[in-house]
Amino acid sequence: MDFNADLQARVCAVEEVIKKYLPKEEGFQKSLLEAMNYSFLAGGKRLRPLLMRECYRMFGGRGEVIEPFMAAQEMIHTYSLVHDDLPAMDNDLYRRGRKTTHAVYGEAMAILAGDGLLNLAFETACRAFSLGGQASERETKRERGAERIGGAMTILAKKAGISGMIGGQAVDVEAEKRKLRLDGEKLLFIHEHKTAALIQSAMMIGAYLAGADKESVAKMEKAGYAIGIAFQIQDDILDITSTLEELGKPVGSDEKNDKLTYVSVYGLERSKQDVEKLSREALEILRDVPERNEFLEELVVSLINRKK
Secondary structure (H helix, E strand, O other): OOOOHHHHHHHHHHHHHHHHHOOOOOOHHHHHHHHHHHHHOOOOHHHHOOOOOOOEEEEEOOOOOOOHHHHHHHHHHHHHHHHHHHOOOOOOOOOOOEHHHHHOOOOOOOOOOHHHHHHHHHHHHHHHOOOOOOOOOOOHHHHHHHHHHHHHHHHHHHHHHOHHHHHHHHHHHHHHHHHOOOOOHHHHHHHHHHHHHHHHHHHHHHHHHHOOOOOOOOHHHHHHHHHHHHHHHHHHHHHHHOHEEEOOOOHHHHHHOOOOOHHHHOHHHHHHHHHHHHHHHHHHHOOOOOOOOHHHHHHHHHHOOOOO
16 A cells, blocks of 8 residues: 555544544534534644644554543644634635635534534543553553543643643744744744644654653654754645645735744745755654654654645
C-alpha cells in the first residue's frame, strides 16, 4: 500500500473512533448538539488524533485507552476553529469547503457549540478511566491505569489552556486589536502556543499512555513543537499561494483581516526554508526512537508539501 492510500485508511479508522463519542441530537438542546456535530463532522485532516495514535503505537501502546483522548483532542481543536471563525476573531464564512458554524447557526449558537465541544472533550477523556491504561516495566501496579490517565489529562488541559492554545490566541487577538507590529519572538510565541501546543499534546499523550518515560515524552514535546511551527508556517504560505478549492476556505483571508503572519514578517522564501528546517528537526527526533514508526515519519514529510 502506498503512503496516500495508507494515510486515507488510517484517517478513516481515526474518524470511526472519534465519531463514537459525539452526542445524540435530541432533547430541548437539540440545536446546540446539531451545531456541535456540524462543526466536528466538517472534515479535516484529523492530524492530531492520528499523531496521538501513531505515537501511542510507536511506544508499544495497545488497547482502547487512547481512543477517548483521540476524540477529546479533536473536540478541542474543533472548538478552537469554531471560535476562531467568529466575527470577533477572523470573521471567516468558509472552512473545509463549507460554511462555518456561525454562518449556519448564528453567532450565539456557534459560541455555545464551541463551549459545548470544550466541555465534552474533558467529559470524553474521563471515560478513559473505565478502560485502564499501560505502564512501563519499572512502574508498580498502583501507578498503572488511573495515574497515567490523570497525567494525560493534565497534559491535555495545560496545552489547551492559558499556558497553551488559549494563551497564544489571546496574544494574537491583542496584537491585532492594537495593530501591533509583531517581532519574530512574539510571533513565534503565538505559533508555539496557538498551533503547536495541541500537536505537542497529541504526541505527548500518545507516548505517555503507552508507558513512555519522561525523557521520551519530552522528546515528543520537542518534535511536536517543530511539527506545529512548520505546520502553521505552511498554513500561512498556503493562504497566499493556494486556491479556495484546494484550501477549503477563502485565500488571502489573513491579508484581508490585516493579520500578521510568518510570511508577512519573514517573506515567502524564508518561510519555505524554515518549514523544511523544522520538519528535518522533527524527523531526526522520530528516527531516534528505538521502535521507529515509518508511517509517522512519512506523515511529517507530507505536511511540508501539503496543498490544503
